[in-house]
Every structure is written in structure tokens, then in C-alpha cells.
Amino acid sequence: MKRLAIAAAAFLSAATLNAAELNGLSAADVKASKIEAPAPVLEQVAAEKCGHVSGDLTKMNLFATASRSQLISHSKTEAEFQEFIAMWKPILEKFGMRVVSTEYKHELGILKYESPDGKVVRMFLGDRMNYDALSADAMKKEQHMLIEALEKQGLTPVAAFMIKNEIFRPTFNVYYLTQGDENADHEVQLRQLKNGDDIDFDLLTNSVTLVEKDASFSMVYIGRLLGFKGKLAADEAAMAAKVADYKKFLLENKKEFIAAKVTKLDEPFVVGEHTYRYYAALYFFQ
Structure with a gap:
């Protein structure tokens, strides 16, 4: 021990x-970033049965954090938030979501949506996983593994990005649909257990779906x-x-x-x- x-x-x-599942970004974090890169190139991944959107994400105002039935953007200006809306509204509509309102205040933009079947968008960020951050192929392999695991569990991937910004080490994320719950802890989500102690994987195999034994002290899984x-x-x-x-x-x-x-x-x-x-x-x- x-x-x-x-x-x-x-x-x-x-x-x-x-x-921890998600590293939140504050407006101060965005201000600290001096990279002003073009918007991500979005493309349909024909090989994936769900047809999720993919590309490189370089502008952090386009990075969406997911909470309840809303997507949040840390945009420095209202124009940046409009850029966020222009990117995410078609993605949501493609997967049956309807945008019901948008609000921008104090460098924080909130896009609220609704789903006819109670589905919500959730996001998994891979920066706490163990991978070769200098290898684009290694990161894409990890990302593809996550997408396949989501599909096998009936959770629909909607977008997957390679994140290229100095706020993060080179990393990636995946957005997907799951059934919403008033308590997000109870939702079936793609998550990571990583608390510094070695994990007794055998005790958890019947309670969650193991995606990857990332290390002796780290486990990527799907579940509550x-x-x-x-x-x-x-x-x-x-x-x-x-x-x-x-x-x-x-x-x-x-x-x-x-x-x-x-x-x-x-x-x-x-x-x-x-x-x-x-x-x-x-x-x-x-």
C-alpha cells in the first residue's frame, strides 16, 4: 500500500x-490564453454509425462545458458567444435537440436546449488520462476507444475534438448523449476514477462498465x-x-x-x- x-x-x-470528471474553465483562464486561432474545422465522420462531428478545437470560446440541459461558453465578448452558438446550434439540431434560449453576461454565455426524450449532452475530457501527448495518433486511438465504448453502451457520440490550446496539454474530448437526471451523479456517464490510490478493479466490474485500466490508480468507466x-x-x-x-x-x-x-x-x-x-x-x- x-x-x-x-x-x-x-x-x-x-x-x-x-x-474529478471535468476541469472547468474560468473567464480568467480564457483571458490568460493568447492563442487566437481559426475556428475548428468540423467534418462528418462517415465511418462512425452515429455521424458525430469532429475536428480540431483551437479557440476556447468554442469549448463547451455541459451542465443540466445547457452548454456553457466562457466567451470574452458577445461576438465570441455568437460564434459559439453558430457552431453548436446545428450540432444540437442534428441530434434532435432544440435550442430554447441563449444568454450572455459577464463573459459567460449559456445556451439552453431541450430534448423530446429527456436526453442531455455530456462531455468527457481526456487530459487526466495517461497517453503520449506528443503523439497525435496515440490521442486519436484513445479518443476512438472512448467513442466505441459509448456506442456499445447505447450512448450517442455527438462531437469529438482534438484540443489544441495552451490552456491544456495536447488533449481531446468527446461529447455524447445520455439520459438526464436531476442529480448528475446518478446519470450514466463516461467518467474517470483517479484518486491517487491503487484501484481494486475486481470489486467494481459488476457495478460499472470498465472502458480502460488507465493505470493501477486510474480507471475510465461508464456508469454512475x-x-x-x-x-x-x-x-x-x-x-x-x-x-x-x-x-x-x-x-x-x-x-x-x-x-x-x-x-x-x-x-x-x-x-x-x-x-x-x-x-x-x-x-x-x-
Whole structure:
């Protein structure tokens, strides 16, 4: 067991360690970018049965973050937001969405849409995955793997871009449709679990769809949002009590327990006057 993970378990509070799904962009981030490149070249990918749009994304005002039934643009001017609308409105309409309103204020543009069947657009950003950022072929291979996984699970890809801007290291993303929920944590989404500790993949295979074991501590999957908590204890009895208490905590907070794995440490871990000999990894749905 990694000493870093054990130390984290010793000092963290009962708050869950959530897997991050999306790096949000602020207006300040956009201002910091000095690249003024042309709009992305959009093309239909005939080889994909869903006909999603693809191309290079170089202007960050065209980068859409997805929340509820809306797409958000961090545009510096209203003209930039109009450019965002001109790009995204046809994409949404192609997949049965209807734009119902747009609003621009304080360098933030919001495009709201509706779907006849309750579908929403969601986005997965690949920058936290492990890949060769200097190889365009390697990134396209990873992106294609994600698109195929979405299709197999009945989630329709709508757009996929190679992102070329100094805000990010060279990376890529995928936009797709899924069934919306008032709590986005409960939606079936393409996600990544990456919390710094090694993952017990075997405990999760029946709860989510594994897309890629990105590393021993990173997993790309399709499903509801996973949560993770590490616990330390001096002996087996104390650990059993801690696991039981945390399961009760999850139930009280309307979160679903999945599984736990208890292991004996190779060497005791000492923090002040406390000596820990057992470690538990607990997994649950948020």
C-alpha cells in the first residue's frame, strides 16, 4: 500500500474523495490564453454509425462545458458567444435537440436546449488520462476507444475534438448523449476514477462498465459517479467497526455502498501515538 495513500486516509475527514470528471474553465483562464486561432474545422465522420462531428478545437470560446440541459461558453465578448452558438446550434439540431434560449453576461454565455426524450449532452475530457501527448495518433486511438465504448453502451457520440490550446496539454474530448437526471451523479456517464490510490478493479466490474485500466490508480468507466474512501485501523475488530460505521454514514446520506476490501499492512503505520496495521478501501455510488 502506498504510504501517500495511507497518510491521506489518516488525516482526511469523513468527506468522500470524488473522482474529478471535468476541469472547468474560468473567464480568467480564457483571458490568460493568447492563442487566437481559426475556428475548428468540423467534418462528418462517415465511418462512425452515429455521424458525430469532429475536428480540431483551437479557440476556447468554442469549448463547451455541459451542465443540466445547457452548454456553457466562457466567451470574452458577445461576438465570441455568437460564434459559439453558430457552431453548436446545428450540432444540437442534428441530434434532435432544440435550442430554447441563449444568454450572455459577464463573459459567460449559456445556451439552453431541450430534448423530446429527456436526453442531455455530456462531455468527457481526456487530459487526466495517461497517453503520449506528443503523439497525435496515440490521442486519436484513445479518443476512438472512448467513442466505441459509448456506442456499445447505447450512448450517442455527438462531437469529438482534438484540443489544441495552451490552456491544456495536447488533449481531446468527446461529447455524447445520455439520459438526464436531476442529480448528475446518478446519470450514466463516461467518467474517470483517479484518486491517487491503487484501484481494486475486481470489486467494481459488476457495478460499472470498465472502458480502460488507465493505470493501477486510474480507471475510465461508464456508469454512475463512483466514490472512494480509505480507512486505517489498529486491528481487525476496529476496522470492522469503522467499515460498519461508514456504511451507515453512506446510507444516511443516500449513497449506495458497493464493496470494501480490507488488507493487513506489510509494516505498521505510525501517526503520533497511533499505530495502524489494517487498511480498508471502500467504494460506493455518490
